[in-house]
Amino acid sequence: MNIVICEDDRVQLEKTKEIIENYAMMEDNGIKVVLATANPHDVLSFLQEDKADCYFLDIDLKDEITGITLGSKIREEDPIASLVYITTHAEMSFLTFIYKLAALDFIIKDNPDSLKEKLLSTLKEAHRRYLKLGEQDNIQKLQIKTTGRTHNIDFQNIYFFEASPDSHKIILHLENEHIEFYGRLKNYEGLHPDFYRCHKSFIVNKSKIKNIDSKERSINLDNGELCYASARLIKGLLKETTFT
Structure with a gap:
């Protein structure tokens, strides 16, 4: 499962990446951070060439492109990827419903001690859904299993x-x-x-x-x-x- 992180706070960006990569290394489950950036334009460029399976996004990216706008762009390209928002702006969670982004979770950065627990819980749920994609007939992906890995591959690739x-x-x-x-x-x-x-x-x-x-x-x-x-x-x- 490939992951993209977009977070304007570089300390938080590195922390989120570290939590995910440490978990992936311990579990040896094929989870990989393919892009970690503070710039939403990097994510848009990535989408021109590739797709990820799960995106962790901040809402306020200190750019004309917000996390909500970025989520909408991702949804245009990939209606089944998991979207997870990590932000201090709890009051903006309703926007994910207004824009029909079908976010998997909305994690509030209110307590650094509980953030890791919340992030890992959501990551595990995203991975569980990723593993179940092969059971859905309407998904245009091929699921294959190799030693210790599950791959969901777009037919077009x-x-x-x-x-x-x-x-x-x-x-x-x-x-x-x-x-x-x-x-x-x-x-x-x-x-x-x-x-x-x-x-x-x-x-x-x-x-x-x-x-x-x-x-x-x-x-x-x-x-x-x-x-x-x-x-x-x-x-x-x-x-x-x-x-x-």
Whole structure:
């Protein structure tokens, strides 16, 4: 589970990051702080390229972009991420309802001694929800489990599936990452309309194809990788795409 923190008080920013990272290290549960910043524009830039699973935000960010505005921008990009507000402004909690942000929690910085307890309680609940996402049919994410980790991956971030040389394993190809997990390709070919079984060893995401060499039966992906199609299955792929 990837986490973003946006807090204008740098002492509080580092404290929040420390609490989360210490918990993640002790539990070895795959929780990771991918961005900790005092600048909400950094979060907006992050959203252009990526998504997190949980956001810890202050409301008053000493910027024209407030935590509420930032939460609205996050919701436009990701309706299911967990939003958590940590702030001294208890009177502003109603804004999360007015703007329909569906915040997971609203933590008040009234007592430093209890802040850690509240933060960890909310973090655990966010992680519990993250682990349950794979049980929801309407979520456009693939949930896979590796040793000690659960990954929720947007369908749109998948380039192709490849049968691993290791029996009963699959290699999932993302833009800059490969994840190997137990599974059978036949269980994934009908998972999304863009997923096409092009070979006994490959399922390709049609939306990630750059071009197809029909003579070599090779498929070039947008991230520079290659996968292959069989003589029989490439015909159907060419019919469903505009690539030649």
